[in-house]
Amino acid sequence: MSVLIRRHASFLLLLPAILLLAAFFILPTLQLVGLSFEGDAGAMTHYSRIFDRPVYVQVLQRTFLTSAATAVLCVLIGYPVAYRLVTGSNRTRLVLLALILVPFWTNLLVLCYGWLIVLNPQGAVNTLLLDIGLINTPLPLSGGIVAVLIGMVQTMMPYLILPVAANMARIDNRVLQAARSLGAPPLQVFLRAYLPMTLPGVMAGALLVFIMSIGFFIIPAILGGTRDIFIAQLIEMNINKVLNWGFAAALSTIVLVTTLALYAIGVRWFRLGSIWGQA
Amino acid sequence: MTSSRKLDHAVTLVVILAMVMMILPNVIILPASFGGEDYIIFPPRSFSTKWYHTFFETPAWQSATVNSLIVAVCSMIAATIVGTLAALGMVRLSQRSRGLMMSFFLLPTIVPTIITGVALYGLLARTGLRGGVFGIVLGHTIIATPFVIINVVAALQRMDMRLEHGARSLGASPLKAFYYVTLPIIWPGIAAGAAFAFLTSFSELVLALFLTSGATTTLPVQMWSGIRFEINPTVAAASTLFVVVSCVMLLVVGLLRRKGERTA
Numbered sequence: 001m002s003v004l005i006r007r008h009a010s011f012l013l014l015l016p017a018i019l020l021l022a023a024f025f026i027l028p029t030l031q032l033v034g035l036s037f038e039g040d041a042g043a044m045t046h047y048s049r050i051f052d053r054p055v056y057v058q059v060l061q062r063t064f065l066t067s068a069a070t071a072v073l074c075v076l077i078g079y080p081v082a083y084r085l086v087t088g089s090n091r092t093r094l095v096l097l098a099l100i101l102v103p104f105w106t107n108l109l110v111l112c113y114g115w116l117i118v119l120n121p122q123g124a125v126n127t128l129l130l131d132i133g134l135i136n137t138p139l140p141l142s143g144g145i146v147a148v149l150i151g152m153v154q155t156m157m158p159y160l161i162l163p164v165a166a167n168m169a170r171i172d173n174r175v176l177q178a179a180r181s182l183g184a185p186p187l188q189v190f191l192r193a194y195l196p197m198t199l200p201g202v203m204a205g206a207l208l209v210f211i212m213s214i215g216f217f218i219i220p221a222i223l224g225g226t227r228d229i230f231i232a233q234l235i236e237m238n239i240n241k242v243l244n245w246g247f248a249a250a251l252s253t254i255v256l257v258t259t260l261a262l263y264a265i266g267v268r269w270f271r272l273g274s275i276w277g278q279a
Numbered sequence: 280m281t282s283s284r285k286l287d288h289a290v291t292l293v294v295i296l297a298m299v300m301m302i303l304p305n306v307i308i309l310p311a312s313f314g315g316e317d318y319i320i321f322p323p324r325s326f327s328t329k330w331y332h333t334f335f336e337t338p339a340w341q342s343a344t345v346n347s348l349i350v351a352v353c354s355m356i357a358a359t360i361v362g363t364l365a366a367l368g369m370v371r372l373s374q375r376s377r378g379l380m381m382s383f384f385l386l387p388t389i390v391p392t393i394i395t396g397v398a399l400y401g402l403l404a405r406t407g408l409r410g411g412v413f414g415i416v417l418g419h420t421i422i423a424t425p426f427v428i429i430n431v432v433a434a435l436q437r438m439d440m441r442l443e444h445g446a447r448s449l450g451a452s453p454l455k456a457f458y459y460v461t462l463p464i465i466w467p468g469i470a471a472g473a474a475f476a477f478l479t480s481f482s483e484l485v486l487a488l489f490l491t492s493g494a495t496t497t498l499p500v501q502m503w504s505g506i507r508f509e510i511n512p513t514v515a516a517a518s519t520l521f522v523v524v525s526c527v528m529l530l531v532v533g534l535l536r537r538k539g540e541r542t543a
Contacts, residue, residue: 017364018365025421099301105478109499115304127321252394
């Protein structure tokens with residue numbers, strides 16, 4: 001008996017976690033996928049409804065385009081931050097890390113409420129602009145795609161910065177020194193040596209931001225308008241208001257398949273998943 | 280000025296602007312929570328502590344806070360036990376199977392919580408368990424366990440496993456070797472994982488929206504209705520509490536990490 005336990009020790013230790021996930025995460029998710037194929041007019045009832053109605057196609061487009069825009073903006077803003085995080089002095093690094101990790105571990109609702117205070121017609125930005133006379137009427141900053149994008153970029157930024165910084169920290173500085181000593185100007189060193197070497201980190205970060213953005217619910221629900229809704233809001237509506245479980249299941253399946261496919265690509269090619277160890 | 284100096288200044292400018300954006304919503308909550316107006320206005324026209332009074336004296340906010348603490352502590356305990364066991368199993372696997380196992384255990388952080396929530400809602404509704412504390416603790420344990428696994432695996436990888444093997448070869452039982460040798464070395468990792476598990480559950484909204492009902496309403500759900508249905512700065516007072524909790528937790532985890540690196 002004890003020999004048996006010793007031989008299978010690792011399996012026995014893993015068993016509670018595997019059972020927990022299998023019974024209460026994998027199984028109900030598979031049941032949801034199964035439900036999406038049960039319709040009055042055949043297995044594809046709900047799916048054909050999604051792709052036949054322009055309203056729903058628009059929701060899909062809006063979600064995927066906004067997620068892609070979030071990923072691009074995070075790369076543009078986050079890349080220099082990651083660079084400073086790796087190359088800065090000890091104090092700079094500590095301050096940057098704190099400023100990145102505090103929002104990362106702050107309740108999303110708090111961040112959204114903070115952005116409402118900043119972007120509202122009577123919020124901080126509008127008050128400031130009105131006071132210095134730059135505008136005469138408050139800008140409609142909140143309640144639309146701009147506010148959603150600002151909120152998403154801010155909350156997703158750590159998911160970009162941390163993998164990119166990890167990648168940059170692994171770079172051998174002698175390569176850059178060699179390029180410089182051979183007479184390459186700074187821009188050339190960056191474009192032809194540094195950027196290509198940091199590209200795997202950028203790809204991992206951007207992919208992660210895109211994946212996490214697809215399923216966003218809280219940010220578009222609070223910062224977005226009532227008309228420009230995202231997939232997650234459509235799912236919630238169909239569960240809580242319309243009570244159309246089949247339709248919600250089909251939408252969930254589309255999100256699930258996209259997310260998992262991209263995650264698999266990320267794990268296979270970009271070492272996705274190592275980021276949580278740093279946060 | 281040389282072009283590389285200019286570039287350096289440009290980078291600094293972008294970094295400063297980015298960092299202002301990162302911390303702005305956290306920072307603005309504090310002055311907003313002391314405003315005297317009944318709606319969102321910044322800067323506030325008058326000073327008042329009435330939203331803190333509302334927060335601490337209204338039964339709905341009180342019970343939501345207590346519910347959240349109960350749920351977060353239960354989820355933290357469950358996730359810490361399950362996650363630590365899994366991490367101990369993981370380090371005994373080969374490099375390749377460990378990576379595969381980790382990708383599997385990270386799934387709840389990748390799959391959008393809206394989907395996990397709807398799926399678990401369906402399962403619990405069929406068994407009549409939806410709305411109780413059990414359901415929400417279960418949901419939060421699922422999404423919190425990965426953070427425990429990551430932290431404990433990291434602690435175990437820093438540790439010299441020959442110490443445990445030495446204890447075993449000197450005749451200690453596996454339990455004794457774990458309790459007297461491994462645990463004293465990896466406990467900062469376990470504690471950091473537990474802190475993140477607590478924070479994950481304490482802040483979580485989407486699962487709670489699907490899995491709680493009136494009596495089990497958690498603090499984030501209460502804040503959600505505060506933001507959506509009654510624009511009311513009590514949310515700002517509650518938010519300040521969250522910001523404080525997050526900062527304290529991060530500080531604790533930072534100290535634990537440093538301690539973990541020293542003991543290992």
